[in-house]
Every structure is written in structure tokens, then in C-alpha cells.
Amino acid sequence: MALQHLSLSLQFARDAEAGAHRAVLPRHKVARWIRHALSVDGEITVRIVGTEEGRRLNREFRQRDYATNVLTFDYQQEPTVLADLVLCAPVVEREAREQNKTLEEHYAHLLVHGTLHAQGWDHETSDEDAQEMEAYETAILQELGFADPYGT
Template sequence: MSSAPISPSSQHLAVIDRQVATEADLLPSESELIDWVSRVLAYHPAETRHEVTVRLVEVPESQALNRDYRGKDAPTNVLSFPFEAPPEVPLPLLGDLVICHEIVAQEAQQQRKPLAQHYAHMVIHGTLHLLGYDHIEDDEAEAMEHLERDILADLEIPDPYVET
């Protein structure tokens, strides 16, 4: 059971660099992105890096990044690029999230979920990757998904891993 606050405190408030590289409508606002990332940070009170770049992109950019950095020649919903500063350069940058609007919108429709709720899940999922969480091994996936469920429940968003 987690004991994190439902609403993040000011010490966990994220700083977001929102970059829009798509003509799509219904993109998450800066305030939504701040809220979602801040909620993840509230579960990690020792974390001092609170700055995240969130880039909202089209399919070709997502596909190129996924191919170049993950060896998968297909677009994907969210890519996470953790920032690792040299020890002598203390920066509050946690990393970058690259989110493909078209993929997120398609998934939301296929899963019969409101777009904003699916975006919240993708931002939370990506931010957890920035913090070092992974889902390659079953036990890691279980821990990551449990935390995602808790954070989404704080937002009154249903469990994204339950089939509807």
C-alpha cells in the first residue's frame, strides 16, 4: 500500500518543457502534464530532478526515434530518454518524453478509453521509465504496473490493465 499524497506538494511540482511538433487537436495542456509528472514525483520524495521535456510528435518522428534508439522500425506511443548528467554538473533535468499523438489516440479508441486518461497513463508510464522503472522482467513489470495503478487511481482513472 502506498502512502503518497493524492495531490503533489510544491516540492514535487514538475517543470515541463512542452514541445508540440504535431498539428493534432486535443493535446494535453502544460498544466495537465505538470500534474501527471508531479504525481509520479510525489511517490519519489527523494528525487531532486523535476524537469521533463514532453515532445508531442507525428508518426514519422516517433518511428525514426524508435528505430534509431530501440532498433524497432515502427512508431510507438511513448519513448523515454533519461538524462544522465556528469556528476560534476548537477542539473534538475530528469529526461525527455516523446509521445506520438496518433498512436495514443488510436490506442485510446481501440481500448475505449477517454483520450485524456490514456495520455495521463502514457505520461505516468514514461516518467516512471525516466526514474529507472522497467517492464522487461515480470517482477519489474508488476512493480511498475502497481505504481501506475496507484497514481492513476489518485486521478480517479480506472486501471488501464483491466480488459474492457
């Protein structure tokens, strides 16, 4: 399978909560996970943030007053995907623990998930769309050597 070209900016907030995740997210792995989910070339910024920034962004852009695992800001889908993916480190860590996953497994899943959102995939439009997106995520993650993130 030929992978798409990716221009990646990987950022870690100065917040101590996010900085500890740097070791789990080496640039080459983040790029690999995202490239497997891209159907066209991409220019993507990935920012790992703490609770405060994650909550503020979710409140401002989604009108939901809590920190969520991943926010996708897609600006263009063709001919090149232009997007920002913001992942809240404490939320990702808590979810990984609750789901009995490694931090790496959960980050891989959320980066694939966010990359699909950046290309127009949406699991909130219908049950059918959710099932289709989950199946595609699972296939991508299995290709990368990870287990089904949904445990089915």
C-alpha cells in the same frame, strides 16, 4: 501528499497529426500527471509528434522500425530527474480507441509510465518488475481520478 517540483517544456510538432492533440493536453494537466509520478524534482520535456518522427526516433534509438506510443530518454535520475518523453499522437489515439479509453486517460497513463521509466522503473526486465510497475502506475492514476489502465 507533497508533490515534487517540475520544470516542464511541452512541445507539439508542427505535424498536423500531433497538433490536433494540443487541446487534450493543457500544460497544467500534463504537469499534474507527471508531478504525481515523480519521487524527486524533475526537468522534463514532453514532445508530441507525428508518425514519421516517432518512427525515426524509435528506429534510431531502439532499433525498432515502427512508431511507438512513448519513448523515454532519461539523462539523470538524481538528485533531479532530467528526461525527454516523446509521445506519438497517432499511435496514442489509435491505442485509446482500441482500449475504449478517452484520449486524456491514455495520455495520462503514458505520461505516468514514461515518467516512471525516467526514474529507472523497467517493466521489461522481469514479470515481477512489470507487475510492480503496473501496480504503481495504477495507484498513481487512481489518485489522479483515472481507472486502472490495465483493467484488472
